[in-house]
Amino acid sequence: MTSYRIGILKGDGIGPEIVDAAVSVLDAAAQRAGVLLNAVELPMGWNAIQTYNDPMPQYTKEELKKCQGWLLGPHDSAAYPPGHKEKRNPSGELRHYFDLYANIRPAKTMTGIKSVAGEADLVIFRENTEGFYSDRNMYAGAGEWHITPETAVSAGVFTKKAISRIAHAAFQSAMERRKKVTIVHKANVIKLGFGLFLQTCREVAEQYPEVEVDDYHIDAMTAHLVRRAKDFDVIVTENMFGDILSDLTGELVGSLGLAPSINSNDTQAMAQAAHGSAPDIAGKNIANPIGIMLSAVMLLKWLKTKHNDEQLKEAADLMEKALFETVESGVKTVDLGGTASTSKFAEAIVKRIQDLG
Known part of the structure; x- marks a missing residue:
């Protein structure tokens, strides 16, 4: 069974919350489908500035070379200290460094979302x-x-x-x-x-x-x-x-907060929600993680195409189906008119994945 090395870059603002939520759902879908994911957390953004004095340090880029793909949380580069604002932001730097020439952004209506x-x-x-x-x-x-x-x-x-x-x-x-x-x-x-x-x-x-x-x-x-x-x-x-x-x-x-994307070259892909870091609600456990979750689904589908591994498609389908059914059932975050926290929303999707089949 093939193991896939996936980088986890949590980013700034709401990044750690939504990326953690996405990883929990990704892990549940992968486990259910029999996919081996080796998740490797890597520094980026404010966390990396504190340790490396660089929001996208060379260490992170070297480690990403060993990955088939990665999840990138949002960054708050507008608030970075002087000297860092003038550089490419973390997302732009990775797109440039890895020649991620294709930015693929779907837009699809969902039942339960206006x-x-x-x-x-x-x-x-x-x-x-x-x-x-x-x-x-x-x-x-x-x-x-x-x-x-x-x-x-x-x-x-x-x-x-x-x-x-x-x-x-x-x-x-x-x-x-x-x-x-x-x-x-x-x-x-x-x-x-x-x-x-x-x-x-x-x-x-x-x-x-x-x-x-x-x-x-x-x-x-x-x-x-x-x-x-x-x-x-x-x-x-x-x-x-x-x-x-x-x-x-x-x-x-529906909302830019729901919008997923991947950035890819011929051998690697970066999953990244289209929205920003929303520092005003960071740490409140109310952010909507759908964008990064659907980006992770896209990453699994992209990896399936590259590696011809049907288990990756099974994991992607499980994750997507459980997410859509959770929203349709009325379990939503506050911005969508629901009452669920970020973590509770993720827990509901994980339970549905475990119950599917």
Whole structure:
């Protein structure tokens, strides 16, 4: 039986609470499915600053090299001491260091959760290494300059290599879903950068003739998602647009606090909820852990695909089913109109996993 080494980075604010909740549910599902998980807790954020004077120390990165995947809690980098704020935040540093080029963010309505969109089941594939995010689109340094004290220039970077690999990831996902891909861009104005993005995605599409393809400008796409999110399946776009659209779709299907994601390269994946560290409610045991729990589900499914291990899929399905049924039964955290604490919500899911089957 294969053992999977999973890094646990709890992070700041509500991070320790929600990550602990997710790990308890992950352990229960893995045990029930017969999956061996070797969880390794590693320093990150304020905890790492106190010990290593670095929110993402080299020690943690070296240990993560030995992992098939990891759970990353939220960080409160805006509150870090001077000198640390100027660096990439922990999430950005890991995406850059490990070349986690695909940020995969699903948005799916759930029974028992009020949705603005009505019904939706889509996934956004966000290119994670370049575009207009200047903290990670250069080999060295940041892609921004002050020409004069009153003039700033920010560079967007688009390469055929990066576009091709995110497009392939999106189309491969579409083949397992409803076989439809929507390309989101702004090629009508940013003609070279987004022109290359659109052209390259269209070239990749030719290798997937079964998949229906369309494309929209980013401004039009936001309106279409609000009006008819249920019509979309897989969306592929660049870094900044993907960040914006995934926050929008998270809110449309219930709450950004529910939104999961993974960041992956070809051999590793990082599970990370889309929301922040919410320091105002840290330590109160009221935070909603659904985002990080569903991110852990995504990690198990990703590992199943990479390692062809059906027990990983069984664990993922158990975890997801138990979570959805718990919410549907009315057991929810306060933000969703329920009364359960973070830990009690996790305990209810664990019990359901143990009772399933």
